[in-house]
Amino acid sequence: xxxxxxxxxxxxxxxxxxxxxxxxxxxxxxxxxxxxxxxxxxxxxxxxxxxxxxxxxxxxxxxxxxxxxxxxxxxxxxxxxxxxxxxxxxxxxxxxxxxxxxxxxxxxxxxxxxxxxxxxxxxxxxxxxxxxxxxxxxxxxxxxxxxxxxxxxxxxxxxxxxxxxxxxxxxxxxxxxxxxxxxxxxxxxxxxxxxxxxxxxxxxxxxxxxxxxxxxxxxxxxxxxxxxxxxxxxxxxxxxxxxxxxxxxxxxxxxxxxxxxxxxxxxxxxxxxxxxxxxxxxxxxxxxxxxxxxxxxxxxxxxxxxxxxxxxxxxxxxxxxxxxxxxxxxxxxxxxxxxxxxxxxxxxxxxxxxxxxxxxxxxxxxxxxxxxxxxxxxxxxxxxxxxxxxxxxxxxxxxxxxxxxxxxx
Amino acid sequence: xxxxxxxxxxxxxxxxxxxxxxxxxxxxxxxxxxxxxxxxxxxxxxxxxxxxxxxxxxxxxxxxxxxxxxxxxxxxxxxxxxxxxxxxxxxxxxxxxxxxxxxxxxxxxxxxxxxxxxxxxxxxxxxxxxxxxxxxxxxxxxxxxxxxxxxxxxxxxxxxxxxxxxxxxxxxxxxxxxxxxxxxxxxxxxxxxxxxxxxxxxxxxxxxxxxxxxxxxxxxxxxxxxxxxxxxxxxxxxxxxxxxxxxxxxxxxxxxxxxxxxxxxxxxxxxxxxxxxxxxxxxxxxxxxxxxxxxxxxxxxxxxxxxxxxxxxxxxxxxxxxxxxxxxxxxxxxxxxxxxxxxxxxxxxxxxxxxxxxxxxxxxxxxxxxxxxxxxxxxxxxxxxxxxxxxxxxxxxxxxxxxxxxxxx
Numbered sequence: 001x002x003x004x005x006x007x008x009x010x011x012x013x014x015x016x017x018x019x020x021x022x023x024x025x026x027x028x029x030x031x032x033x034x035x036x037x038x039x040x041x042x043x044x045x046x047x048x049x050x051x052x053x054x055x056x057x058x059x060x061x062x063x064x065x066x067x068x069x070x071x072x073x074x075x076x077x078x079x080x081x082x083x084x085x086x087x088x089x090x091x092x093x094x095x096x097x098x099x100x101x102x103x104x105x106x107x108x109x110x111x112x113x114x115x116x117x118x119x120x121x122x123x124x125x126x127x128x129x130x131x132x133x134x135x136x137x138x139x140x141x142x143x144x145x146x147x148x149x150x151x152x153x154x155x156x157x158x159x160x161x162x163x164x165x166x167x168x169x170x171x172x173x174x175x176x177x178x179x180x181x182x183x184x185x186x187x188x189x190x191x192x193x194x195x196x197x198x199x200x201x202x203x204x205x206x207x208x209x210x211x212x213x214x215x216x217x218x219x220x221x222x223x224x225x226x227x228x229x230x231x232x233x234x235x236x237x238x239x240x241x242x243x244x245x246x247x248x249x250x251x252x253x254x255x256x257x258x259x260x261x262x263x264x265x266x267x268x269x270x271x272x273x274x275x276x277x278x279x280x281x282x283x284x285x286x287x288x289x290x291x292x293x294x295x296x297x298x299x300x301x302x303x304x305x306x307x308x309x310x311x312x313x314x315x316x317x318x319x320x321x322x323x324x325x326x327x328x329x330x331x332x333x334x335x336x337x338x339x340x341x342x343x344x345x346x347x348x349x350x351x352x353x354x355x356x357x358x359x360x361x362x363x364x365x366x367x368x369x370x371x372x373x374x375x376x377x378x379x380x381x382x383x384x385x386x387x388x389x390x391x392x393x394x395x396x397x398x399x400x401x402x403x404x405x406x407x408x409x
Numbered sequence: 410x411x412x413x414x415x416x417x418x419x420x421x422x423x424x425x426x427x428x429x430x431x432x433x434x435x436x437x438x439x440x441x442x443x444x445x446x447x448x449x450x451x452x453x454x455x456x457x458x459x460x461x462x463x464x465x466x467x468x469x470x471x472x473x474x475x476x477x478x479x480x481x482x483x484x485x486x487x488x489x490x491x492x493x494x495x496x497x498x499x500x501x502x503x504x505x506x507x508x509x510x511x512x513x514x515x516x517x518x519x520x521x522x523x524x525x526x527x528x529x530x531x532x533x534x535x536x537x538x539x540x541x542x543x544x545x546x547x548x549x550x551x552x553x554x555x556x557x558x559x560x561x562x563x564x565x566x567x568x569x570x571x572x573x574x575x576x577x578x579x580x581x582x583x584x585x586x587x588x589x590x591x592x593x594x595x596x597x598x599x600x601x602x603x604x605x606x607x608x609x610x611x612x613x614x615x616x617x618x619x620x621x622x623x624x625x626x627x628x629x630x631x632x633x634x635x636x637x638x639x640x641x642x643x644x645x646x647x648x649x650x651x652x653x654x655x656x657x658x659x660x661x662x663x664x665x666x667x668x669x670x671x672x673x674x675x676x677x678x679x680x681x682x683x684x685x686x687x688x689x690x691x692x693x694x695x696x697x698x699x700x701x702x703x704x705x706x707x708x709x710x711x712x713x714x715x716x717x718x719x720x721x722x723x724x725x726x727x728x729x730x731x732x733x734x735x736x737x738x739x740x741x742x743x744x745x746x747x748x749x750x751x752x753x754x755x756x757x758x759x760x761x762x763x764x765x766x767x768x769x770x771x772x773x774x775x776x777x778x779x780x781x782x783x784x785x786x787x788x789x790x791x792x793x794x795x796x797x798x799x800x801x802x803x804x805x806x807x808x809x810x811x812x813x814x815x816x817x818x
Contacts, residue, residue: 018467052487058427060494067497070505071490074483078461081480085469088476096479100509101554145510 005037005127005168009137009159013176014233015079016046024233025086027174028132032092037127039166041137041159042083044075065110069139069149073099076136076155084134094132097122099147104140104158106148113140113148115157118165135162153214160217164224171226173213174233179240180205180212182404183257187392190405194240194255201255201349202242204381208345209258218242253357254348254402259395261388263293263310265341265374266319268326270304270333277330278307288322290315294343294376294383304333308374310343310385341373342391345383346398357402358382364401370394414446414536414577418546418568422585423642424488425455433642434495436583437541441501446536448575450546450568451492453484474519478548478558482508485545485564493543503541506531508556513549513567515557522549522557524566527574536575544571562623569626573633580635582622583642588649589614589621591813592666596801599814603649603664610664610758611651613790617754618667627651662766663757663811668804670751670797672702672719674783675728677735679713679742687716690735697731699724703752703785703792713742717783719752719794750782751800754792755807766811767791773810779803 008028015021031038043049052072056063063071080096087094103119126133137155140148150157156173163171178193180202185191197205199222206215212230221228221242231239271277278297285292291312298306311319316337323335351357361382365372370393374385386394399405417437424430440447452458461481465472472480489505496503512528535542546564549557559566565582572580587602589611594600606614608631615624621639630637630651640648680686687706694701699720707715720728725746732744760766770791774781779802783794795803808814 018464021468055427056491056494059430059491060498063494064497067490067493067505070493070507071487074486077483077486078480081476082465082468084476084479085465085472088473089469096476098479098556101556147507147510 003037003167003169004035005039005166006031007039007041007159007163007166007168007171008174009041009155009172010043010174010233011155011176012043012046012048014174015042015083020233021045021079021082021086024174025083025090027233028087029090029092032132038132039123039127039135039162039168040083040132041135041155041162042076042079043137043155044072045079045082048075048078066146069110069147073136073139073147073149076138080134080136087132087134092132093130094134095126096134096136097126098136099139100141100145102135102162104161106140106142106150108142108144108146108148110146110148112151113142115140115150115161118161120165123162123166151216153217156214156217157220160221160226160228163226164220168226170229171221172229172231174231175212176232176234177212177230178232178235178237179230180210180242181256183395183399184210184259187259188257188396188399188405190399192404193238195238196241196243196246197255198246198349199242199244200380201347204345204347204378205256205258208343208347208381208383209260210256251350251353252348253350253354254346254404255350256347257395257398257402257404258345258347259391260343260345261391262313263341263343264313264316265308265310265338265385266323267306267308267336267338268323268332268334269306269336271307272331273303273305280330281307281326282309284322284326285319288318290319290322294374294385296374296376310341310374313339340388341385342388342394343383343385344391344394344398345381346402347381349380351380351382360401361398364397365394368393368397370397412446412576412578413444414448414575415440416448416450416568416572416575416577416580417583418450418564418581419452419583419642420564420585421452421455421457423583424451424492429642430454430488430491430495433583434492434499436642437496438499438501441541447541448532448536448544448571448577449492449541450544450564450571451485451488452546452564453481454488454491457484457487475555478519478556482545482548482556482558485547489543489545496541496543501541502539503543504535505543505545506535507545508548509550509554511544511571513570515549515551515559517551517553517555517557519555519557521560522551524549524559524570527570529574532571532575560625562626565623565626566629569630569635569637572635573629577635579638580630581638581640583640584621585641585643586621586639587641587644587646588639589619589651590665592804592808593619593668596668597666597805597808597814599808601813602647604647605650605652605655606664607655607758608651608653609789610756613754613756613787614665614667617752617756617790617792618669619665622651660759660762661757662759662763663755663813664759665756666804666807666811666813667754667756668751668800669754670800671722672750672752673722673725674717674719674747674750674794675732676715676717676745676747677732677741677743678715678745680716681740682712682714686739689739690716691718693731693735694728697727699728699731703783703794705783705785719750719783722748749797750794751797751803752792752794753800753803753807754790755811756790758789760789760791769810770807773806774803777802777806779806
């Protein structure tokens with residue numbers, strides 16, 4: 001049985017200024033009046049983190065990651081104290097806590113630390129005294145009292161991890177969108193808000209471009225089966241529940257479609273077709289911390305083959321350096337990069353039991369003269385790389401093809 | 410024997426922007442090259458603290474002091490990390506530490522906490538590894554892991570207390586003035602920089618208007634006999650050493666003159682002339698945390714007397730409230746406030762052995778038709794309250810009278 005505790009998380013845009021902080025304080029007030037135990041996790045206000053990093057780089061273009069953590073963890077410390085003051089103004093008992101006070105213990109990997117343990121004594125004590133506990137998201141401390149941060153989107157992870165460690169009833173993620181959509185509504189006007197979605201589907205959507213929540217946070221929620229509720233901090237409309245199993249009568253085949261436009265396709269040409277070569281290439285990339293996504297090995301001609309893969313745009317310099325070393329070592333011909341790509345992905349657990357999804361997807365694109373350059377599939381998703389200028393069109397076509405629009409219910 | 414450790418303190422104006430931080434980093438570099446162990450205490454950049462407090466008051470006009478500490482302690486955390494980055498850029502090994510990492514243990518009086526103990530293990534470990542240790546001034550933590558601040562000018566206190574706990578050779582206070590002057594050079598152009606001054610004299614000057622250093626910090630330095638060196642962070646000119654005893658051949662009679670223009674004179678009229686009344690009045694004021702300065706009881710007429718005292722302008726509302734309650738209770742007539750005053754003070758340990766100072770002071774003012782409204786004396790100072798418009802003139806006259814100007818050596 002879960003505790004009667006709600007964990008709420010408010011992102012940077014949700015508390016970007018005083019007006020927004022007051023709005024959030026009013027939202028929190030309504031939970032307190034319902035008698036819930038409340039832990040509120042907040043990010044830094046608006047662009048604070050980016051601004052601090054910019055300031056740091058003016059002083060040192062390559063600042064130490066330890067000092068970056070020392071610097072940027074102040075952002076959340078400012079927001080927790082201001083939100084506590086806003087709650088005090090409303091005669092609510094509230095207390096702010098930063099990472100070292102809560103006891104969010106992490107490993108020592110500065111700027112991308114992993115949470116090892118959360119000590120719950122302090123939070124529980126304050127909640128039991130009837131206080132709203134405001135916790136600085138994104139930050140933790142090592143066993144040796146060093147300040148760490150959890151990487152981009154880390155406040156989501158803080159919220160989920162705290163919800164897990166408190167055995168909270170629910171973790172609500174207040175953000176600047178109203179929930180999870182069948183596709184990005186800015187590109188697909190017919191996109192529909194999804195009422196309920198499984199962790200697995202959400203993970204696929206998130207890792208394929210849906211920027212609703214941090215992927216690591218969803219993984220943790222899945223592992224401990226803590227339901228998440230994603231909703232807007234700007235209005236009171238219903239959001240999206242992310243949960244383990246949805247009791248459908250008939251499972252929809254496809255839950256949502258995503259588009260990613262910030263990847264680059266790398267092709268290594270004329271790779272000698274010998275065992276162990278691909279393993280070598282991707283081990284080298286992995287050791288450079290490169291997040292390789294789709295990998296396709298083309299049909300080999302004679303004794304060589306082409307290997308293509310996609311990477312985030314931000315990794316391009318690292319990848320160029322590693323690849324040029326790698327091709328010399330393995331005797332490949334050249335490295336070709338192609339920024340002119342977009343990736344559309346179709347996601348849904350229903351695919352497991354509906355074998356026709358891939359065919360339907362390829363057919364719809366072909367009928368609309370959209371050429372597919374790469375394909376990769378998982379149990380619950382199909383991704384196609386197309387020319388960049390075709391990306392948005394492909395998204396809209398697939399959204400319609402699988403009947404996800406408002407009119408098609 | 411003291412350790413070969415120097416503690417340097419840089420105030421807010423000294424590190425107000427990136428250019429200033431780089432300048433400070435260069436100054437620190439020159440100490441490292443001399444082989445000193447270095448602990449650097451810094452304040453928040455420029456007006457950061459004031460700006461954060463202003464922000465807080467927009468959210469809650471009466472913010473809780475605990476949350477204020479949580480908020481404003483971020484200012485120093487930002488400056489320590491940026492300064493560490495600037496030192497790294499110069500290939501120096503440096504590490505920033507905030508209050509809870511150092512172990513600056515304070516009592517629980519938020520926004521004006523007192524230091525109880527400084528754990529030196531962490532600082533010593535880092536210094537022994539050859540690192541420049543950058544410590545966030547102004548802040549500490551309670552035994553229960555709550556963040557506290559030490560009150561205005563608290564970074565001076567942090568620096569001195571750390572110097573004491575490390576048994577440092579010297580504590581250098583880098584600030585926006587070049588040292589301690591015989592009088593404020595903005596008002597008295599002939600004012601001379603003082604090369605050496607005793608703790609007692611500096612305490613008198615500081616408590617009577619010389620805004621060079623926090624008084625509490627000087628008191629601690631005096632108690633543990635840690636020499637202080639006050640100097641400019643804008644140039645390399647010699648500053649002022651503050652120390653226990655100066656081996657003079659002949660002690661100068663007067664060391665410096667100060668002017669205070671931010672006090673108010675309060676007069677309680679027709680106080681019944683009975684034992685215990687004065688004690689009652691000032692106990693009431695003390696329990697309201699009012700810093701009462703000069704107290705003068707006028708000649709009593711019949712069975713009543715007038716009692717006058719001065720208070721800082723900032724306490725006026727509190728004092729009005731307390732006084733009006735007090736006069737009802739003791740049956741006095743009324744409370745009169747007079748903002749139209751200034752206080753000049755003559756300070757010097759030499760006074761102890763030169764009995765003519767007070768007479769010389771009164772005579773000089775009288776000769777220049779400056780009426781003295783109140784007088785108070787200590788062993789090493791004489792203070793006179795005059796009309797506000799006469800303050801600056803009185804300062805200049807006394808400065809000349811005691812031969813403190815450049816020409817009179």
